[in-house]
Each structure stands twice: as structure tokens, then as C-alpha cells.
Amino acid sequence: AQTVTQSQPEMSVQEAETVTLSCTYDTSESDYYLFWYKQPPSRQMILVIRQEAYKQQNATENRFSVNFQKAAKSFSLKISDSQLGDAAMYFCAYRSATYNQGGKLIFGQGTELSVKP
């Protein structure tokens, strides 16, 4: 069974600074997807960034980028130029590429990010 681990329950960053959130996972599959989701207080979870395991190039979305280390099963999220609106719970998630897995997302326990003005 696949597992996702986020070892940092809470992180804090100064506005305009850079922060990195850690995530490790365990799987025996070779093809899968990894995601970072953001869940602001009292708002819905939204997708921040996604990475296909078969791609060596790290995904980037504006101020958000990942460091995907497939051999190490590590998938960290870097937020550059942090903004107050980045404050949220961040979840790392895994999804098998096997179609009969039903699109199931396996989540880590989350990292609560606070941004200090």
C-alpha cells in the first residue's frame, strides 16, 4: 500500500521569503502522480501543483515549484516570495496511474503554513 508522510506539522515564513515544505512517499509502482494541495481556513482544497512520475523535469507554477527525487521518493514544495495569502494547510498527495485505482488520492497529514508580515 502507498503511504505519504509530511514530517512538518507546522511551518512559518516571513512575507517575501522562501519556504520549503517536505513530503516523502512510499510506493512500489513506477508510474504515478504527485500533488500539492492548499486548503485555506474554511475554504475548499485547491490544487497547487502536480508532477507526473515519468517526467524528470520538476514542475513549476509561478511562485510554486517542486523538487521531485524519484529514487529517494521525495517531493518537496518550494514557495518563493511568500505572500499572506499563502497561509494555509498544505497537503501532499499521491495518485496511482493505474486506472482501476479509481482516481484515489492518498494524502499526507498536512503542513500548516503561517506567513508573518
Place this chain on the structure above:
Amino acid sequence: DAMVIQNPRYQVTQFGKPVTLSCSQTLNHNVMYWYQQKSSQAPKLLFHYYDKDFNNEADTPDNFQSRRPNTSFCFLDIRSPGLGDAAMYLCATSRTLDTEAFFGQGTRLTVV
């Protein structure tokens, strides 16, 4: 505009009293999911519908059931809520099983 809407946002129910949570979507997506998120824990998939096909996770308790009367709506029924069922319940949709999931705001269930 909200695309996945969950009602109510907060629900208080009595121990053992059946309760239903609602999810609707305007995306016309084929797949609808229900996740349970207990305090300080990772969201965990309970089940999903692909169109009318219901798919239960192996470890989902029998106390939890779901209905999908049409494409737009999906319900989560808890037949006899226990204190351990207090959680945030998240509904999500996706066009197919391998496309992006869109989440609702969740319903926070309290059992008293």
C-alpha cells in the same frame, strides 16, 4: 462561482441519529468522491461513484453509505453516527478517474 457545493457547512447530530450530508456539482463531472478528514489527520477516501457505479473502499465502515440520484448530486448517509465519526467530510469531483479533482468546502460533522 462555487463548482462543488457541500451542504450544510456545519452539521451537529446526536449519537446514533442518522444524518445525511449533501454534495452538488456544476461541472458535469463523471466521478464524485467522499473523503473523511478527522482532526489532525490526512483525508481518507471512503468511496466514489463513476457515473452510477459505486465503488467502496475496503476499509470503509458499513455505517457509511452513499447515493447518487443524478450526475449533479451525491449524498453521504451515516446510519448510526458514533463519536468517532466526528470529522470534516470532503466531497470532490473529477471528469474521469485520471483528471484533476475539484473539492468542495467540506461539511464539519459534530456528534453529541
